[in-house]
Amino acid sequence: MKGWPRHGAWVLLMVAVLWSCGDEEGEDEKGKDADQALSQTDSTAVDSTIADSAAVDSLAKKIEAVPVEIALAHTGEISSYLLFNSTIETEAIVEVFPQISGMVERVVVEEGDRVEIGDTLIAIEDEQLRIANREAQINLDYQRTGYKRTEEMFKRKLISDQEFETRKYELEQAHLRLERTQLDLAHTVILAPFSGVITERYVQVGARVGGSSKLYDLIKLDDMIARVFVPGQYLTVINNGQQGVISSEFLPGKSFEGWVKRISPVVDPRSGTFKVTVGVRDHFEYLRPGLFVNVRIVTDTHERAILIPKRAVVYDGGDKFVFAVDDTVAVRIKLQPGFEDVEFVEVMAEVKEGAPIIVVGQNGLKAGTRVRVVNEDWVPKVSVEAASDDGG
Numbered sequence: 001m002k003g004w005p006r007h008g009a010w011v012l013l014m015v016a017v018l019w020s021c022g023d024e025e026g027e028d029e030k031g032k033d034a035d036q037a038l039s040q041t042d043s044t045a046v047d048s049t050i051a052d053s054a055a056v057d058s059l060a061k062k063i064e065a066v067p068v069e070i071a072l073a074h075t076g077e078i079s080s081y082l083l084f085n086s087t088i089e090t091e092a093i094v095e096v097f098p099q100i101s102g103m104v105e106r107v108v109v110e111e112g113d114r115v116e117i118g119d120t121l122i123a124i125e126d127e128q129l130r131i132a133n134r135e136a137q138i139n140l141d142y143q144r145t146g147y148k149r150t151e152e153m154f155k156r157k158l159i160s161d162q163e164f165e166t167r168k169y170e171l172e173q174a175h176l177r178l179e180r181t182q183l184d185l186a187h188t189v190i191l192a193p194f195s196g197v198i199t200e201r202y203v204q205v206g207a208r209v210g211g212s213s214k215l216y217d218l219i220k221l222d223d224m225i226a227r228v229f230v231p232g233q234y235l236t237v238i239n240n241g242q243q244g245v246i247s248s249e250f251l252p253g254k255s256f257e258g259w260v261k262r263i264s265p266v267v268d269p270r271s272g273t274f275k276v277t278v279g280v281r282d283h284f285e286y287l288r289p290g291l292f293v294n295v296r297i298v299t300d301t302h303e304r305a306i307l308i309p310k311r312a313v314v315y316d317g318g319d320k321f322v323f324a325v326d327d328t329v330a331v332r333i334k335l336q337p338g339f340e341d342v343e344f345v346e347v348m349a350e351v352k353e354g355a356p357i358i359v360v361g362q363n364g365l366k367a368g369t370r371v372r373v374v375n376e377d378w379v380p381k382v383s384v385e386a387a388s389d390d391g392g
Contacts, residue, residue: 065372068361081296084228092220126188133181140174229273332367
């Protein structure tokens, strides 16, 4: 038993050493597990970065193709013209007045109504005129009877020539009084002097009117005109019957046929212009007197011109350009314009019929840029055979 303490100490020392070794191994295992987890995290991050990079590259490729809309160049008719501002007028406008005095009994038409020649506009009370007409008729009958007796007596030389002439005169006077009352009765009904449109009414039912009382303003439908003043240098260019086109900002998308109706032979020395009256074919369907219009007098026409929309044109300094699509690439073409109108411009060279011309998305576009057409289905008829301008 004396050796037990020393032996027991050795036993305790060995147990402590073994315990310490076990802890180190556990810590090593934990360290390995942590390293593996960190390695897996790093690998995942790298994979995610690669995937994000691929997505960015793919998106960049998509962005490179600029979305545009195109229209195909086509063959059509286009004209050169002189452009003027004017207002619509009518050559036939009348103020309607009554020819007798009286009270308005009936108003038949209103402002804006269309009337035909001979249509009733207003009726004036006619009771007193009917009485006067009846009185004149009775007096005429009496004078006829008396004249017949006087005529017989004159044939038998029973009365003098003067008495016979007096009776004859009285009969004629009776005739005239009857005709006057009949005319007054007819004037109680105010009739349209021609076919047209009532533009203004000035009278009410019950109002008393006289010869100076204006009843209506009436305009004629077939005589709409626009007067323009043309610089004297074009005096030999404008001819009677020459085609014209009338349009208005108040009537978008509509145009109306016109023609040169009259040409003044005199140039105003103060303005250096001469007056041209342009007739308008509309029949009051859309145009109205007083409406501001643009008047284009056609001076020349190209019947088979290559046309592109004017909205396709871009400006660079003092030059005009358009962009066409060749496969999926934008090609910049210097424009050689011919005639122009409101919608189209004539292309004199470089562009063939059917060439796809960019009309939306061309502003800021560069030559050689990849584009993507977003119009509805289209098929280009020809390839673009145009070289880019030197400026690119």
